Amino acid sequence: MAACSVEELLAKAEQEEAEKLKSISVEKELDLEFDVGNLLACDKNRIESRDFRERGKEDFLRSLARDNTQLLINEIWKLPTERNEEVLVAKLPEQTTRLPREKPPPKPRPPTRWEQFAKLKGIQKKKKTNLVWDETAKEWRRRWGYKRANDDTKEWLIEVPGSSDPNEDQFAKRNKAKKERVAKNEFNRLKNIARAMKIKTPGVGLLPKAQQSKDELLKAVSVAKTSTASVGRFQDSLPKEKPPKNSGKKRKFDPLIGDFSSEKQKQLELLQVMGNKTPKLDLTKAVNTQMREEDREEAAARRRKGRKMPGKGGKGKGGKAGGGKGGKGKGGKAGGGKRRGKPGKQ
């Protein structure tokens, strides 16, 4: 009795197992090819056109899709899973289908001159801490940047070293040295970039281009002219060549202790101008204001013409003498205001 029941139980268990697996098993001639990393399945089995037409397209396609999706899901469920914040997640493997890239792969940056030297010598990069202890402020400050530790530029007292000129400005000297260091760094950075991009940069002057403009050609000529031993003093100029426009110093200041008589003259003139009761006449400014007024009146007249179309032509109030009245300045403004007021009243 017991033996029979055991056999029965076993048979039953087998049947149940088979039934369970039936619901998720799919019979296919050829196995599908899976690329689980891409959630992709490829079915190579032949599709019978007869089945397709008999059963009706949509139903046939739907059952085919169901079978294939079931197989794909079976594959996905075989993957290792983990619980990520109460969510069951399956880790996908690497993708097996090779797909073309969007852009060609990036070329590695060529090493800079320093990097080549360091590699040659075997110098390793030392990791530096972000914050440095500042003795004067007694706190941790960043190594460089805003409010840095041990800031050189903020010093109010610089000792004059024994070997230097006592009249030399140490603060200015420090500033100048820093500017030179910054400029040198920037120059080297740009040279590295140019070397990386393999762009040829000229030492001084212009970049080679297909079409040069007139200004650039003139600049090229002037640069070529001054690149002689005597800095262009004994070079003949071309028949129609004009002297370069912006050569020489950009801003010129008189030296501090220069010509005493001219300085005295200038200062006396200044006092005279300040002490004058009548305003000084600035010819250019007067002419400009006059021209502007004329333009405004012309525009107003044209507008009136456009609206009413009267036979009036030309300027109404134009054609006054330029030097008749003062330009800008306190007296000038008051005078102008008075003058304008008169025609209004009339």
Place this chain on the structure above:
Amino acid sequence: MTHLDGVVKPKTKRSKRFLESRAPKLVEDVKSTMIMKGGNTSQTVTTALKDIYSLKKPNAVLYKKKNITRPFEDSTSLEFFSKKTDCSLFLFGSHNKKRPNNFIFGRMFDFHVLDMFELGIEKFVSLSEIKTTKCPLGTKPMLVFAGELFDTDNEYKRLKSLLIDFFRGPTVSAVRLAGLEHVLHFTALEGKIYLRSYRCLLKKSGCRTPRIELEEIGPSFDFVMRRTHLASDDLYKLAHRQPKALKPTKKKNISSNVFGTTFGRVHMQKQDLSKLQTRKMKGLRKRKGEVVDEGQEPKAAKVEN
């Protein structure tokens, strides 16, 4: 930004970030698509374009205006658009008497056209016509290709690769098991391609793996293959080249036997055996003046016996 022989140097952090996002990278981001209309479009084509746009929502641009170009004759305007928007996939819809309801699927490499496939829409059922609950936006779809044409015919192989590229979505390392809802099924049969989009419902089965039931949502297309423009083999190979940095570095000196035990070789230098470190036994330690006797004592013993 100043131009120096066609190279733009960024002057602000924002422009620098923008240029970096467009520069070629080792591991690339999702490919974005531009969806555009041709000189003349029918109602079917416009609704179909809108449906595909909604399928590809975050990574697609849909242009509203019509572009009077012919991609198969002159692809320069397409390349210009792709360069401006940094899109490497495109879908061009048009309609005329000779080619009604026309879709051109294409992809670019380095902003030049790589492959183009012209598919005619014979039957189209849009998203709005099928009234069921849809999948949420941005779910990664499962792709299934059926039919032996996809493996035998060269053109169909390229088309399969393009369709995978087009519809696969962003690359992820792990996927939520409950979130596998969307299935796109492509069938190639008798020269036609059927695209159906289903929502899969995971039903309880006896064991851990669920049973699948499908419910049709989404657009369904019946395509017929028209013209194609395939890339030459060299260009195709060039486009597939991966940078060396991505190749996994081989671990050397690891081997395994049949049973799965891993072995490694240890290379020893020559040892000086006189300086070998062994166990110290006090009894065997040499004492002063004994060396000479040891040799003679046993001999003497023998003689006596």
